[in-house]
Amino acid sequence: MSNLNIDHIKNNTFDAIVIGSGISGGWAAKEFTGKGLKTLVLERGRDVKHIIDYPTTNKFPYEFEHRGEPVLSIKKENPIAARCYAFKEDSMHFFVKDKEHPYIQEKPFDWIRGYQVGGKSLLWARQTQRWSDFDFEGPMRDDFAVDWPIRYKDIAPWYSYVEKFAGISGNKDGLNELPDGEFLPAYPLNAVEDYFKKSMITKYGNRHVISARGAHISKGSQTFYDQGRAQCQNRRLCQRGCPFGGYFSSNASTLPWAQKTGKMTLKPFSVVESVIYDDKLGKATGVRVIDTNTKEVTEYYAKVIFVNAAAINTNLILLNSKSSRFPNGLGNDSEVLGKYVAFHNYSARISAEYDGLKQFTTDGRNPVGGGYIPRFRNLMKQETDFKRGYAAGFSAYRSTDNDTSGIGEELKTQLQSKKLGPWRVGSHMMGETIPKESNFVALDTQRKDDWGIPLLKISIDYDENDAKMKKDYIEQLTEMFTEAGFKNIRPNRASQAPGLDIHEMGGARMGNDARTSILNKWNQIHACKNVFVTDGACMTSTSTQNPSLSYMAFTARAVDYAVNAMKRGEL
Numbered sequence: 001m002s003n004l005n006i007d008h009i010k011n012n013t014f015d016a017i018v019i020g021s022g023i024s025g026g027w028a029a030k031e032f033t034g035k036g037l038k039t040l041v042l043e044r045g046r047d048v049k050h051i052i053d054y055p056t057t058n059k060f061p062y063e064f065e066h067r068g069e070p071v072l073s074i075k076k077e078n079p080i081a082a083r084c085y086a087f088k089e090d091s092m093h094f095f096v097k098d099k100e101h102p103y104i105q106e107k108p109f110d111w112i113r114g115y116q117v118g119g120k121s122l123l124w125a126r127q128t129q130r131w132s133d134f135d136f137e138g139p140m141r142d143d144f145a146v147d148w149p150i151r152y153k154d155i156a157p158w159y160s161y162v163e164k165f166a167g168i169s170g171n172k173d174g175l176n177e178l179p180d181g182e183f184l185p186a187y188p189l190n191a192v193e194d195y196f197k198k199s200m201i202t203k204y205g206n207r208h209v210i211s212a213r214g215a216h217i218s219k220g221s222q223t224f225y226d227q228g229r230a231q232c233q234n235r236r237l238c239q240r241g242c243p244f245g246g247y248f249s250s251n252a253s254t255l256p257w258a259q260k261t262g263k264m265t266l267k268p269f270s271v272v273e274s275v276i277y278d279d280k281l282g283k284a285t286g287v288r289v290i291d292t293n294t295k296e297v298t299e300y301y302a303k304v305i306f307v308n309a310a311a312i313n314t315n316l317i318l319l320n321s322k323s324s325r326f327p328n329g330l331g332n333d334s335e336v337l338g339k340y341v342a343f344h345n346y347s348a349r350i351s352a353e354y355d356g357l358k359q360f361t362t363d364g365r366n367p368v369g370g371g372y373i374p375r376f377r378n379l380m381k382q383e384t385d386f387k388r389g390y391a392a393g394f395s396a397y398r399s400t401d402n403d404t405s406g407i408g409e410e411l412k413t414q415l416q417s418k419k420l421g422p423w424r425v426g427s428h429m430m431g432e433t434i435p436k437e438s439n440f441v442a443l444d445t446q447r448k449d450d451w452g453i454p455l456l457k458i459s460i461d462y463d464e465n466d467a468k469m470k471k472d473y474i475e476q477l478t479e480m481f482t483e484a485g486f487k488n489i490r491p492n493r494a495s496q497a498p499g500l501d502i503h504e505m506g507g508a509r510m511g512n513d514a515r516t517s518i519l520n521k522w523n524q525i526h527a528c529k530n531v532f533v534t535d536g537a538c539m540t541s542t543s544t545q546n547p548s549l550s551y552m553a554f555t556a557r558a559v560d561y562a563v564n565a566m567k568r569g570e571l
Contacts, residue, residue, distance in 0.1 A: 020307070021117045022250060023121045031560070034257075034258070046116050046268055070082060081112065095113070112500065118249055121249040122239070144541070171183065177375060184218045189370065189371055190370070204480075211371065216367050229252055234366070270289045273451065275305060287299070311535055334514060341441060343460065343505065344544070345470065348431075348491070352486035352490065354486050358420070371395060384468070388434065397424055401419050430544055431544065442459075505547060507537045508537040509540045523554055529570070
């Protein structure tokens, strides 16, 4: 029996364990295996193989029984998931249904999840922007949260590293608040988007409309061909999974790359219950895993563990990783684990029409969605009654009108004769929220899920700063639209709950001081040096930029540090 136990431990021992296979987990797998480490990747959901498991990717609209819309019964069964813009008939198989992993909403919060190999990298909106020192220095300058332990210069080389492999389209815009990257050709603004760009420069000087930067291969190269990826076909069916690998996902890029090394073991249907901490050794030794289907419990062991389960689930795992050394969660000496969770405020939009430039219309599709307005409030100085600021999307399209006044044959003829209408323009807000101790996630002490793990309580809400910022966005964009000559301007103050932005961050934040943070500048748990967190849970603040590119860069940087530390015998 002792020999059997030794064999079991040997067979379940790896150099590195990565929890989660989404954007950050995929990068951890690629980096560890590329450096020669035998790596176990654990995914709580099912396997999804690139191309093979994209069942709707090549379907025509008429092949969907309900023309793409989920039926009413499905929407009623999934009131949370169904609120997501991408929860449609062609992609809802990539979403966690509401009953599959319940949670407790102490305050309304829409937790959107994708439990499968690749996670939400199959569903993300693919917008990618670097952070700048305006963002990393924000908490120190504006007196909120704790100071970031790094600055732009620390992460800039790693942004370049991941951009070259992932494939990011964009222009060199020369903006200090939004650093340039290693770009493929940008998708051009259309006539009205470009008109608005020029109008804003003329009127304001410091308000920029740029081509949105996105994780799409706009021009092929050997780097991507070696990954088995081809140029983006601009189909804009990305949420179905891309058979060309035209946009970046773990499934099309990092996981197959890791698999080619022969060093990766991928185990789907593996719910991580906790990280195992050895009090005598003073470090983590492995993870405890529950089979999603059979409920069988298995332990795996490694010298280094990366927790990349997506921000909220990463908090759940760490909170549930209890020992005599850490009775309140792994590394939680500071008692801030699960606290200071923040998100992006998407709760305002504005639309309008433009009667000019009618000699133009659009041709083809823009997979990155049009334009992007980088943050322009409170950059050089505090100029408003709220902290921080917001970025915004901006897009324009030429509408078509149909005459529906006739009946019979006349109506049929008129419906077949579509006429171009006015240009329609729109913008959505992406506001930075301020991390607060009162915004937290915690374990419920009574109720458990199907795997015996405590249900998660989520208590996250907007605050007065968010309300003031939202009001300013509506006022400023209304003014900007008016200056550009847009008509029928219609603000929309949405009542959506936090979470629907799908940019939740924090809970295991980075910081210089172990008394007020969980992770150090290398994304390493202060009090448990062989455990790292590089997904959204690590974020000290949220900035206004889409966060996924930062997760990739943090991950590559942290793996490089961890491997070198292992070579030095420090882990």
